[in-house]
Amino acid sequence: MTDGTALATSARVGAAMAPEEARPGAGRQAMNAALQPTLAELSRPGRGGGKVPHPPADALARIPASALRSAPLALPELNEPEVVRHFVNLSHLNYSVDSGFYPLGSCTMKFNPKLNEWAARLPGFATLHPLAPDELAQGTLELMHELQEALAEISGMAAVTLQPAAGAQGELTGILMIRAYHAARGDVARTEVIVPDSSHGTNPATASMAGFRTVTVPSAADGGVDLAALKDALGPHTAAVMLTNPSTLGLFERRIVELLDAVHEAGALAYMDGANMNAVLGRFRPGAAGFDVMHFNLHKTFSTPHGGGGPGAGPVACNERLAPFLPAPLVVKAAPGSYRLERPEERASAIGRVRAYQGNVGVLVRAFAYIRAHGASGLREISDDAVLAANYLRQRVGQGYELPYAGPCKHEFVASGRALRQATGVRTLDVAKRLIDHGFHPPTIYFPLIVDECLLIEPTETESVETLDLFAEALLAILTEAHDHPERVKSAPTSAPVRRLDEASAARKPELRWRPMTGAGTPCPT
Amino acid sequence: MAYGPHTHDDRGRMMAALGIESVDALFEDIPIDVRASRLDLDPPMAELDLAVRLQGLAARNRTDLASFLGAGVYHHYVPPVVDQMLLRGEFYTAYTPYQPEISQGTLQTIFEYQSLLAELTGLEVVSASHYDGATATAEAALMAVRATRRDRVLVSRAIHRHYLDVTGTYLSGGGLVLDEMPTLPDGTTDLAALEAALADAERPVAGVLLGQPNAFGLLEPMAQASQLAHAAGALFIAVVEPVSLAVLATPAEYGADIAAGEGQPLGIAAQYGGPYLGILATTTELMRQIPGRLVGETRDLDGRRAFVMTLRAREQDIRRDKAASNICTNQALCALAATVYLAAIGPHGLRDVASLGAARARELELALAEAGAPRLHSAPYLNEFAIRVPQAQAVHERLLQRGVLAGLALARWYPDDPELRDALLVCATEVTTSAEIRRFAAALGEELA
Amino acid sequence: MNVPEDLRYTPDHEWLRLESDEGTVGITAYAADELGDIVFVELPAPGSRLEAGSTFGAIESVKTASDLFAPVSGEIVAVNEQLSGSPELINSDPYGEGWMLRVRLDDPSALDALEDAAAYRTRIGAA
Structure with missing residues (x-):
C-alpha cells in the first residue's frame, strides 16, 4: 500500500469524527477564532536576534539622512522555536502530494522525487551566482545543455530555450517569437491568434499581452477542434493557432494532421501548449508532427514540485524556422567538453529577454534528474502508466457520472455532474468539497468552461490502483449521499481545518495585510 | 520505473477492466503518421549512479572564489531554519490553494508575505509574487500604462540591464514606447533630462522608473524624481532591493505609486538565476491594476478567521484575453522562503x-x-x-x-x-x-x- | 424572475428607465443572479460619454467578470456612488438601489431599438 492510500484511508476515518475533534489545533495552545495566529500576533518586542553580528555604530554615517527611513522598520519579533512552530503548524493545514491523492486535472500532481530536492541543494548548484563567468559555471552549463538536447529530442524540435519561468511565460515567449518571425518576413498584417474554446485562460491572455487579437473557435461534438470552423477563421490575418494537445478535455486531437496542414496553408504558425505532455512522452513528438513551437511545463511533466503555486519552469522548443528568434542566451558548446552562454551580439534576431539571467535553474536541475532517472524507456512508461490509470479511473467514475466524450482519454478525463445537479440540486462544487471529507484533494472543477458542472480528473502514473479504487468509491458514495442526504454534501467539508469561506466579503472589502505594526521602536538588543 | 507503483499484475488488472490486451490500444487515437516510435535518449539510471553524476556536475562549478x-x-x-521549513512536503508538494479549506498553510503564509512586504515598502497592496525582479518591473510598467491610459514609459539608464531588456520585451507586444533617461557624471539619473522628457506634451508619459539603489549601487534622488513624475501626471515606479529597505526610505515615503524588486536577498539561494521572487507592491488606489494573485482575510461559516485568494476576476482563468496579465502561478515557495527568513531574522x-x-x-x-x-x-x-x-x-x-x-x-x-x-x-x-x-x-x- | 414592464432591455442584460430625456441604467435581476455575489463595479465618471453598444464599465463577482454595454448613446449625468462601497446592492435591489448611472440621451427615440419586457423575458427563457 502506498503512503497516499494509507493517508487517504486514515483521513476517511477522520471524516467520521466530529468537526472539532478532527481539526488540527486540539491539544495545542488555545487558538480563539483563528487556526494559527499571524506572525504579527505572535510578536513580542525584544524576542529573537543573534543571527548576525552587530554592525559598527557608524555603518550608515555616509548615507544622507534624506535617503534613510524616517521611522524604524516594524517587523515581527520572534525567537527561533516560535518561528519553527508557527510554520510547522501552518504546514499541517495544507493538503499535499506527500500526504495524499491530488487528482487536480491539468496540473499533473505526481510524486516529487526526494533525490531531486537533494540535488538542487548541492552547494555547487545552489550558490552559483547567475553572472558568474562561464568558466566557473561548467557543471550547470553542461546540465543545461544536456537538458536542452533532451527536451529537443522529446519534442521533436530543433532548439530549446530554458529561460521562461513558467508555462505562461513560455507561451508569451513562443508567441513573441512568432510575431518576430512574421515581422522579419515583412508579413505585418497577421494580427490575430486563434484559440479553441476549450483552451487554458493563459492562451488568450498571452495573445493579448503579445499585442494580438484573440479569435475563439468552437469545439466539435467529439471534443476536438471544429476543423471547418478553424478553416473559416484562418486567413491572411492569422499569425498563429494555439492548441493544447492532448486537449484540456484529455483527448488527443485526432484531426491533428489536417489541422496543422490548414494552419500552415494559411501562412500561420502552430503553437502547442505542452501542459499535457505527460500523456504522450515517446508516443507523440509535436515538432515531428508539424508544430512550429511549444512550451513544456517542467513542474508537470518532469515532476518538479509545485511549491504551493510555483516556482515552475516553462522551456520553449521550436523548429529551425523559429530558432533564430529564441531569446538569448542559449547554452552552446564551446571547446570539446566545455560550454558557454551565447554572447549578446551573437544572434541579433533573438527576441528580448523574458526574465533576468538564465531561468529557474534550480527547477532545471530537478527536471534534468527526473529525465535522466527515467531514460528513454522510463519516460515512455510514465505516459503509458498515466494513460492506463486515467482510462481505468474514467471507467470506474463513469459508473455514476456522465462522461461527455468518448474514450480513450489520455492522462486525464472530464466527467460531468450535470445530471446530479438536475436530480438533487447538488453541484459539482459540493461534490468537490465533500471529497475533502473523504480524504482526497478535489479534482479541477468548472474547467474546461465548455463542459457543464465539469470535473477534470488526472490521476498521474504515481498512484497505485488501490488509491484509484478508493477515490472512485468515494466519488460514487457521494452520488448516493447527494440523493439521500443532499444537505450533508452541500455543507461539506466538515473535517477540514476550516469550513467554506466567505469569498464575497473578502473581495468586496479586501484585507490584504495585517494592520501596520508599530512596535519596533524598541531599542536594538545588545 | 523509478517512482511508479504498478506491478505487472496491477497493469494486467487495469487492462482487463478496460478489455484491452496492450496499452498500445489507448494510443490508437494518435494518427499513424505522427506516432513516435522511440526516443533517442540514454537508458534509465539507478538512483545511486544518478546521485554520483549530479554530484560530479555540481563539483564542476566553482563557488570557492x-x-x-x-x-x-x-x-x-540564510539561517538553516529557512530551508528546513521549505523542505516540508506539506508546503512544497502542494499546489495553488484553489481549495482554501485544505490550503490554509499556503494561504496564511502568502498573507504574511504580503504583510511583511507591506511593512518593508510602506505600500498597502503586495501581490503574492511574480517570477523575478525583472518581470515584476515589466508588470509595473504595464500597470502604469493601464492606469494612465498613456503609452510611454521613461526608465533611467542606471537600471539593471536585464530589467530594461525584459521590460522592453513586455512592452513590445502592445507597441508601447520605452525611453531611456541619461545619467550624470556622479552616476545618478539626470533629473533635468527627465523633466524635459516629461514636458513633451505630444508624448505623455505613463510611468517613470528608477532604481534605489540604482544599477551602479548609488542612491538616487527619489523624492525629486517622484515629484517630477507626478507633476506630469505620470506614475512613479521604484525598483528596490528589499534588504536595503530595512534602513533606506520606503517607496511610500518618497511617493512611489508602485515598487518592484528582486526578493532573492531574503533567504533565497543564487542558483545561477532562479527561482527567485518578484516583488510587486502598490497603493490601495491602484489595487485593481495589480496583476497576479492576492490573498485576503475572511471568515468561514463558523466565523473562524481564514484566508482565501481574492480579486480573482482580474486573472487569466476568468478574464482570458481581457486579463491584467497572463500570469497564472506565483513563486509561492520563494515567498515562503522570504517569509520564514524575515520571521527568523527580525x-x-x-x-x-x-x-x-x-x-x-x-x-x-x-x-x-x-x-x-x-x-x-x-x-x-x-x-x-x-x-x-x-x-x-x-x-x-x-x-x-x-x-x-x-x-x-x-x-x-x-x-x-x-x-x-x-x-x-x-x-x-x-x-x-x-x-x-x-x-x-x-x-x-x-x-x- | 423579475422583469419590470416599464423598462427597456439590451441583449446583454442591461436595463434602461426613461424619464423625460434622462435614462437610468442598471443590470437585470437575471444578470445579477447569474453573476452571483457581486463584489466590484467599475463605472465611468460623470460627464463622460456613453456610446450605444460599447462597453462602459465592468462588473465582477466572486467567480467571474463581465463587461457592461451601453444601451444608448448620451452624456453621463450621474453615477451611483454607493456601489463602490456596497456592490451587493446590485444583487439585493437591481432595479432600485442597485442602479448604475443616469444618462442624458442624445436621441430619446433610440429607446425603440431596445427590447421590451416581453421580448427580454423570452430571451432569458422566463415565463
Missing part, C-alpha cells in the same frame, strides 16, 4: 544585515582605493559601487585565476560607454570577510602595479 559579485543577486547568510537582524553590508562595502572601498582603483562615481552608495580599473575586463579575468571574482565588468552591460569600459561593479554584504577584502585588494594592487 572570494566573490564581490552582486549586480542584482546577493549572497547573504527587524533588528535585517537592519544589522543592511548596515553590516554598508560597513563592509566602505572597508572594501578604502582597500581598493589604496590598491589604485578609486570609485568611479561620487554619489552615495549603500553596499555596491563601481571602481575605475584600466582594462577592466582583462583584469577581471586575471583575478579569477587568483581566486577572486571581482564583481561585474560593466562593459558587459554597457559595451558602448567608454567610461564604463574601464569599470568594475563590486559589492559586499555581511558575509564578506576582511580577509577576502584584503585578498582582493592585494591581488588587484599587483595587477595594477
Whole structure:
C-alpha cells in the first residue's frame, strides 16, 4: 500500500469524527477564532536576534539622512522555536502530494522525487551566482545543455530555450517569437491568434499581452477542434493557432494532421501548449508532427514540485524556422567538453529577454534528474502508466457520472455532474468539497468552461490502483449521499481545518495585510 | 520505473477492466503518421549512479572564489531554519490553494508575505509574487500604462540591464514606447533630462522608473524624481532591493505609486538565476491594476478567521484575453522562503544585515582605493559601487585565476560607454570577510602595479 | 424572475428607465443572479460619454467578470456612488438601489431599438 492510500484511508476515518475533534489545533495552545495566529500576533518586542553580528555604530554615517527611513522598520519579533512552530503548524493545514491523492486535472500532481530536492541543494548548484563567468559555471552549463538536447529530442524540435519561468511565460515567449518571425518576413498584417474554446485562460491572455487579437473557435461534438470552423477563421490575418494537445478535455486531437496542414496553408504558425505532455512522452513528438513551437511545463511533466503555486519552469522548443528568434542566451558548446552562454551580439534576431539571467535553474536541475532517472524507456512508461490509470479511473467514475466524450482519454478525463445537479440540486462544487471529507484533494472543477458542472480528473502514473479504487468509491458514495442526504454534501467539508469561506466579503472589502505594526521602536538588543 | 507503483499484475488488472490486451490500444487515437516510435535518449539510471553524476556536475562549478559579485543577486547568510521549513512536503508538494479549506498553510503564509512586504515598502497592496525582479518591473510598467491610459514609459539608464531588456520585451507586444533617461557624471539619473522628457506634451508619459539603489549601487534622488513624475501626471515606479529597505526610505515615503524588486536577498539561494521572487507592491488606489494573485482575510461559516485568494476576476482563468496579465502561478515557495527568513531574522537582524553590508562595502572601498582603483562615481552608495580599473575586463579575468571574482565588468552591460569600459561593479554584504577584502585588494594592487 | 414592464432591455442584460430625456441604467435581476455575489463595479465618471453598444464599465463577482454595454448613446449625468462601497446592492435591489448611472440621451427615440419586457423575458427563457 502506498503512503497516499494509507493517508487517504486514515483521513476517511477522520471524516467520521466530529468537526472539532478532527481539526488540527486540539491539544495545542488555545487558538480563539483563528487556526494559527499571524506572525504579527505572535510578536513580542525584544524576542529573537543573534543571527548576525552587530554592525559598527557608524555603518550608515555616509548615507544622507534624506535617503534613510524616517521611522524604524516594524517587523515581527520572534525567537527561533516560535518561528519553527508557527510554520510547522501552518504546514499541517495544507493538503499535499506527500500526504495524499491530488487528482487536480491539468496540473499533473505526481510524486516529487526526494533525490531531486537533494540535488538542487548541492552547494555547487545552489550558490552559483547567475553572472558568474562561464568558466566557473561548467557543471550547470553542461546540465543545461544536456537538458536542452533532451527536451529537443522529446519534442521533436530543433532548439530549446530554458529561460521562461513558467508555462505562461513560455507561451508569451513562443508567441513573441512568432510575431518576430512574421515581422522579419515583412508579413505585418497577421494580427490575430486563434484559440479553441476549450483552451487554458493563459492562451488568450498571452495573445493579448503579445499585442494580438484573440479569435475563439468552437469545439466539435467529439471534443476536438471544429476543423471547418478553424478553416473559416484562418486567413491572411492569422499569425498563429494555439492548441493544447492532448486537449484540456484529455483527448488527443485526432484531426491533428489536417489541422496543422490548414494552419500552415494559411501562412500561420502552430503553437502547442505542452501542459499535457505527460500523456504522450515517446508516443507523440509535436515538432515531428508539424508544430512550429511549444512550451513544456517542467513542474508537470518532469515532476518538479509545485511549491504551493510555483516556482515552475516553462522551456520553449521550436523548429529551425523559429530558432533564430529564441531569446538569448542559449547554452552552446564551446571547446570539446566545455560550454558557454551565447554572447549578446551573437544572434541579433533573438527576441528580448523574458526574465533576468538564465531561468529557474534550480527547477532545471530537478527536471534534468527526473529525465535522466527515467531514460528513454522510463519516460515512455510514465505516459503509458498515466494513460492506463486515467482510462481505468474514467471507467470506474463513469459508473455514476456522465462522461461527455468518448474514450480513450489520455492522462486525464472530464466527467460531468450535470445530471446530479438536475436530480438533487447538488453541484459539482459540493461534490468537490465533500471529497475533502473523504480524504482526497478535489479534482479541477468548472474547467474546461465548455463542459457543464465539469470535473477534470488526472490521476498521474504515481498512484497505485488501490488509491484509484478508493477515490472512485468515494466519488460514487457521494452520488448516493447527494440523493439521500443532499444537505450533508452541500455543507461539506466538515473535517477540514476550516469550513467554506466567505469569498464575497473578502473581495468586496479586501484585507490584504495585517494592520501596520508599530512596535519596533524598541531599542536594538545588545 | 523509478517512482511508479504498478506491478505487472496491477497493469494486467487495469487492462482487463478496460478489455484491452496492450496499452498500445489507448494510443490508437494518435494518427499513424505522427506516432513516435522511440526516443533517442540514454537508458534509465539507478538512483545511486544518478546521485554520483549530479554530484560530479555540481563539483564542476566553482563557488570557492572570494566573490564581490552582486549586480542584482546577493549572497547573504540564510539561517538553516529557512530551508528546513521549505523542505516540508506539506508546503512544497502542494499546489495553488484553489481549495482554501485544505490550503490554509499556503494561504496564511502568502498573507504574511504580503504583510511583511507591506511593512518593508510602506505600500498597502503586495501581490503574492511574480517570477523575478525583472518581470515584476515589466508588470509595473504595464500597470502604469493601464492606469494612465498613456503609452510611454521613461526608465533611467542606471537600471539593471536585464530589467530594461525584459521590460522592453513586455512592452513590445502592445507597441508601447520605452525611453531611456541619461545619467550624470556622479552616476545618478539626470533629473533635468527627465523633466524635459516629461514636458513633451505630444508624448505623455505613463510611468517613470528608477532604481534605489540604482544599477551602479548609488542612491538616487527619489523624492525629486517622484515629484517630477507626478507633476506630469505620470506614475512613479521604484525598483528596490528589499534588504536595503530595512534602513533606506520606503517607496511610500518618497511617493512611489508602485515598487518592484528582486526578493532573492531574503533567504533565497543564487542558483545561477532562479527561482527567485518578484516583488510587486502598490497603493490601495491602484489595487485593481495589480496583476497576479492576492490573498485576503475572511471568515468561514463558523466565523473562524481564514484566508482565501481574492480579486480573482482580474486573472487569466476568468478574464482570458481581457486579463491584467497572463500570469497564472506565483513563486509561492520563494515567498515562503522570504517569509520564514524575515520571521527568523527580525527587524533588528535585517537592519544589522543592511548596515553590516554598508560597513563592509566602505572597508572594501578604502582597500581598493589604496590598491589604485578609486570609485568611479561620487554619489552615495549603500553596499555596491563601481571602481575605475584600466582594462577592466582583462583584469577581471586575471583575478579569477587568483581566486577572486571581482564583481561585474560593466562593459558587459554597457559595451558602448567608454567610461564604463574601464569599470568594475563590486559589492559586499555581511558575509564578506576582511580577509577576502584584503585578498582582493592585494591581488588587484599587483595587477595594477 | 423579475422583469419590470416599464423598462427597456439590451441583449446583454442591461436595463434602461426613461424619464423625460434622462435614462437610468442598471443590470437585470437575471444578470445579477447569474453573476452571483457581486463584489466590484467599475463605472465611468460623470460627464463622460456613453456610446450605444460599447462597453462602459465592468462588473465582477466572486467567480467571474463581465463587461457592461451601453444601451444608448448620451452624456453621463450621474453615477451611483454607493456601489463602490456596497456592490451587493446590485444583487439585493437591481432595479432600485442597485442602479448604475443616469444618462442624458442624445436621441430619446433610440429607446425603440431596445427590447421590451416581453421580448427580454423570452430571451432569458422566463415565463
